[in-house]
Amino acid sequence: DTEVTQTPKHLVMGMTNKKSLKCEQHMGHRAMYWYKQKAKKPPELMFVYSYEKLSINESVPSRFSPECPNSSLLNLHLHALQPEDSALYLCASSQGQRDRYNSPLHFGNGTRLTVT
Amino acid sequence: DQQVKQNSPSLSVQEGRISILNCDYTNSMFDYFLWYKKYPAEGPTFLISISSIKDKNEDGRFTVFLNKSAKHLSLHIVPSQPGDSAVYFCAASVRNAGNMLTFGGGTRLMVKP
Numbered sequence: 001d002t003e004v005t006q007t008p009k010h011l012v013m014g015m016t017n018k019k020s021l022k023c024e025q026h027m028g029h030r031a032m033y034w035y036k037q038k039a040k041k042p043p044e045l046m047f048v049y050s051y052e053k054l055s056i057n058e059s060v061p062s063r064f065s066p067e068c069p070n071s072s073l074l075n076l077h078l079h080a081l082q083p084e085d086s087a088l089y090l091c092a093s094s095q096g097q098r099d100r101y102n103s104p105l106h107f108g109n110g111t112r113l114t115v116t
Numbered sequence: 117d118q119q120v121k122q123n124s125p126s127l128s129v130q131e132g133r134i135s136i137l138n139c140d141y142t143n144s145m146f147d148y149f150l151w152y153k154k155y156p157a158e159g160p161t162f163l164i165s166i167s168s169i170k171d172k173n174e175d176g177r178f179t180v181f182l183n184k185s186a187k188h189l190s191l192h193i194v195p196s197q198p199g200d201s202a203v204y205f206c207a208a209s210v211r212n213a214g215n216m217l218t219f220g221g222g223t224r225l226m227v228k229p
Binding site: 004006031040041042043044045048056090092094103104105106107108109110112 | 150152159160161205215216217219220221222
């Protein structure tokens, strides 16, 4: 069992819909991440939150809007997506973003998103 | 330009034998390296890591070797078990640069009984 929980596991949405992906961790980690993974490709970083503040946005289109309500929760709000946005969206957390000794990221099982 | 490369998309090994997965990187600033295992429909699971100040790190059946001069790392699994069958990603980051992982393309390992 992963200690990073993502909901929903699967999501199908139309291009005009608004939906949200949710991520939760209770390991006391202070950094949380959104990654996107297309089929047969490695995960690609989208956003990083450090101590509940957005610290990195990897030039992600504005139709993806992250939110970190508290240190345990991370959301990704979706609006007006395109079919090419269909992918596995992975949430991860780590002890910190700038640890003296880098700590590994712990991933959730992801949300499989299909945009129709 | 891929900064982390796994040149073997797949590897097949007999149960009980050694599995060796390889990874090359180009960014000399990378100083922390990790291996993740991924089963279908699950997120990547952290396996083992190594800092650039070391050349070897061992954890049970898993050993990671780092050759900084060659910008090469490898993961050894011995003995290999059928449950090890999965996609293995190597990843790298720069310490104090945001813990942002750059992943390789992955190697699918198949361990045959």
